[in-house]
Amino acid sequence: MAAREASVAPNEPPIIQLRGVSKVYGEGATAFQALKSVDLDIAAGDFVAVMGPSGSGKSTTMNILGCLDVPSSGQFLFKGLHVERLDRDQRALLRRKYLGFVFQGFNLLARTSALENVELPLLYRGDGKKERRATAMAALDKVGLKEWWDHTPAELSGGQQQRVAIARAIVTNPDVLLADEPTGNLDSERSVEIMKLLTELNQTSGITVLMVTHEPDMAAFARTIVHFKDGLVERIEAQHLQGEVVA
Amino acid sequence: MLGTTFSLAVRSIFRHKLRSFLTTLGIIIGVAAVVAMVTLGKATTKAAQQQVASLGTNVLQVRPGQGFGRGGGGPRPPDFKEEDVEAVARQVAGVNAVAPQAQSTATVIYQGANWSTTINGTTNAFFQVQPWPLVSGRTFTRAEEQAGKAVCIIGNTIRTNLFRGGEAVGERLRVNGVSCDVIGTLSTRGQGGFGDQDDVIVMPIKQVQRRFTGSRDIRLMLVGVDPAYDSAQVQESIKQVLRERRQISGGKDDDFNIFDTAQISATLTGITTLLTQIVTAVAAISLVVGGIGIMNIMLVSVTERTREIGIRLAIGAVASEVLMQFLMEAVVLSCLGGLVGLVVAQLVVFGLAPLMQVEFMFEPQINVIAFLVSAVIGVVFGYFPARRAASLNPIDALRHE
Numbered sequence: 001m002a003a004r005e006a007s008v009a010p011n012e013p014p015i016i017q018l019r020g021v022s023k024v025y026g027e028g029a030t031a032f033q034a035l036k037s038v039d040l041d042i043a044a045g046d047f048v049a050v051m052g053p054s055g056s057g058k059s060t061t062m063n064i065l066g067c068l069d070v071p072s073s074g075q076f077l078f079k080g081l082h083v084e085r086l087d088r089d090q091r092a093l094l095r096r097k098y099l100g101f102v103f104q105g106f107n108l109l110a111r112t113s114a115l116e117n118v119e120l121p122l123l124y125r126g127d128g129k130k131e132r133r134a135t136a137m138a139a140l141d142k143v144g145l146k147e148w149w150d151h152t153p154a155e156l157s158g159g160q161q162q163r164v165a166i167a168r169a170i171v172t173n174p175d176v177l178l179a180d181e182p183t184g185n186l187d188s189e190r191s192v193e194i195m196k197l198l199t200e201l202n203q204t205s206g207i208t209v210l211m212v213t214h215e216p217d218m219a220a221f222a223r224t225i226v227h228f229k230d231g232l233v234e235r236i237e238a239q240h241l242q243g244e245v246v247a
Numbered sequence: 248m249l250g251t252t253f254s255l256a257v258r259s260i261f262r263h264k265l266r267s268f269l270t271t272l273g274i275i276i277g278v279a280a281v282v283a284m285v286t287l288g289k290a291t292t293k294a295a296q297q298q299v300a301s302l303g304t305n306v307l308q309v310r311p312g313q314g315f316g317r318g319g320g321g322p323r324p325p326d327f328k329e330e331d332v333e334a335v336a337r338q339v340a341g342v343n344a345v346a347p348q349a350q351s352t353a354t355v356i357y358q359g360a361n362w363s364t365t366i367n368g369t370t371n372a373f374f375q376v377q378p379w380p381l382v383s384g385r386t387f388t389r390a391e392e393q394a395g396k397a398v399c400i401i402g403n404t405i406r407t408n409l410f411r412g413g414e415a416v417g418e419r420l421r422v423n424g425v426s427c428d429v430i431g432t433l434s435t436r437g438q439g440g441f442g443d444q445d446d447v448i449v450m451p452i453k454q455v456q457r458r459f460t461g462s463r464d465i466r467l468m469l470v471g472v473d474p475a476y477d478s479a480q481v482q483e484s485i486k487q488v489l490r491e492r493r494q495i496s497g498g499k500d501d502d503f504n505i506f507d508t509a510q511i512s513a514t515l516t517g518i519t520t521l522l523t524q525i526v527t528a529v530a531a532i533s534l535v536v537g538g539i540g541i542m543n544i545m546l547v548s549v550t551e552r553t554r555e556i557g558i559r560l561a562i563g564a565v566a567s568e569v570l571m572q573f574l575m576e577a578v579v580l581s582c583l584g585g586l587v588g589l590v591v592a593q594l595v596v597f598g599l600a601p602l603m604q605v606e607f608m609f610e611p612q613i614n615v616i617a618f619l620v621s622a623v624i625g626v627v628f629g630y631f632p633a634r635r636a637a638s639l640n641p642i643d644a645l646r647h648e
């Protein structure tokens with residue numbers, strides 16, 4: 001547990017701060033308030049599981065945290081930067097540099113080798129071909145799929161695909177890894193493998209992991225569990241480490 | 248960045264080979280059609296010009312009758328006489344020489360071999376009005392011309408067939424039973440659009456009139472015009488002289504016609520150019536249709552690849568990069584289509600040229616233009632789908648099934 005302790009830096013300002021964030025979908029009569037007023041701090045290096053009933057606003061929150069969407073009101077500070085004030089392209093650049101995504105449906109490019117999938121973010125970063133190869137290979141090695149580099153998604157199992165997706169998410173050394181139900185399409189054995197991988201990445205690389213899950217077994221791997229209900233943070237639960245101060 | 252976008256585009260194109268091929272089919276056909284049509288048109292024009300040029304430039308052909316397609320009823324207008332030829336030669340300014348012609352067909356016999364050919368009776372002026380040099384021997388002497396001696400200058404086809412290509416000058420032929428000395432051989436003029444021009448025997452016109460046609464009529468005058476003079480002016484003067492001699496009064500039409508080879512050449516060029524333009528316009532429309540085809544498939548492709556676009560956006564692609572990717576795909580596709588089209592065009596020209604009896608040609612200019620047009624089509628018709636791709640919302644795109 002020492003490694004875990006060391007990876008959190010409680011004295012640093014939180015990497016993510018949500019202040020009174022709300023999100024309204026639609027307009028007029030059909031408007032729907034998915035988030036009411038969310039306040040949430042996430043410390044750098046934390047491993048957070050987001051839980052809550054369906055429709056409680058978990059994905060909405062993740063999209064905002066992932067800079068894919070903007071709050072309707074309130075503030076979202078990422079590394080002290082007001083994301084709600086950034087335009088589309090600025091948010092894209094923020095994602096490129098600091099964020100990695102893992103999706104429930106893996107979302108790999110079809111008919112494209114594992115290596116090429118992992119290389120994709122490096123391509124947008126402008127890395128040269130050789131550098132790209134080497135970095136992508138190293139990332140594949142981290143998820144234990146070095147030997148499978150030339151397989152296309154169709155030739156990989158679900159668990160393997162999700163590991164390729166994780167390799168793609170971490171290949172740029174992001175600060176934060178966002179995963180919306182990463183084990184939602186996997187059996188429990190594969191799910192545990194993925195959780196172990198995320199835990200390892202969190203501990204060894206110090207990457208902040210934010211994960212939505214419905215399964216308590218998976219949430220058990222996290223250090224902090226944030227419970228959502230009706231578009232609000234219901235409670236925050238710190239695990240394993242008694243007495244740790246979380247927002 | 249551009250290099251990366253390019254390699255992305257190429258990769259995506261080759262990942263979907265059939266779709267890419269179908270997308271570019273319109274461009275391939277359009278470019279091939281335009282290039283092949285323009286090239287064949289030019290080849291046809293060139294061939295027509297060459298044929299007309301073989302008649303000699305600055306040569307007017309004057310015949311009795313009202314010319315092509317204006318025959319009508321009534322008595323046949325009289326042929327020309329020797330005096331008409333002299334009058335045109337003397338009285339019209341800008342006329343270098345006038346060669347009268349009287350034609351007949353005859354069977355030529357040499358050492359048991361015989362050959363059926365055209366006998367062309369004329370004077371030495373014949374060799375002045377048009378460039379048709381002798382390869383050996385000489386033209387007529389004054390005495391031969393005036394007395395209408397039985398001498399002849401033979402075309403290359405006669406030499407090949409009766410003399411097996413050997414020396415013919417000094418030999419003696421029998422032409423329809425008339426013994427005739429060969430005094431010269433003509434250089435080859437080749438296969439024009441008017442039959443084998445080398446299958447001919449040239450004799451003094453008086454000999455031909457006496458022994459073959461049996462009259463002093465002259466059916467054709469070849470008038471050599473001094474290039475320094477305006478051909479139209481010369482034609483007008485010839486008309487006046489002939490009208491007077493043939494006693495055609497004021498309002499009546501000419502009963503002879505003047506055929507200007509230069510004018511025919513220009514007319515022919517005009518017609519083939521116009522035809523080429525029409526066919527090219529039709530082909531160009533097919534090129535635009537090809538562009539619309541690209542847009543169509545690109546739009547489908549954007550919808551089909553919505554999730555891919557979502558992934559790219561989530562990973563951190565900015566809108567302009569997605570736009571560039573799709574635009575690049577369209578441009579690379581249409582350029583590839585253009586290149587394939589150019590190759591197809593050369594094959595079509597190569598295949599059709601012999602059938603159309605024209606030379607195979609490669610026209611660099613139209614090839615370059617057609618290629619550039621295909622690139623522009625890629626940009627124009629690729630832009631709209633690309634912009635649609637770039638404006639997608641990443642969340643919706645990722646959720647797209």
Ligand SMILES: Nc1ncnc2c1ncn2[C@@H]1O[C@H](COP(=O)(O)OP(=O)(O)OP(=O)(O)O)[C@@H](O)[C@H]1O
Nearest residue numbers: 025026032034052053054055056057058059060061
């Ligand atoms: N684009 C949208 N337009 C309109 N309503 C939306 C949109 N996205 C989400 N919602 C609504 O907002 C609410 C919260 O959605 P969200 O996806 O955040 O829920 P969730 O907690 O992730 O649920 P689940 O566990 O089912 O994934 C839901 O009621 C949903 O119907």
Ligand SMILES: [Mg+2]
Nearest residue numbers: 058059060180
């Ligand atoms: Mg959700």
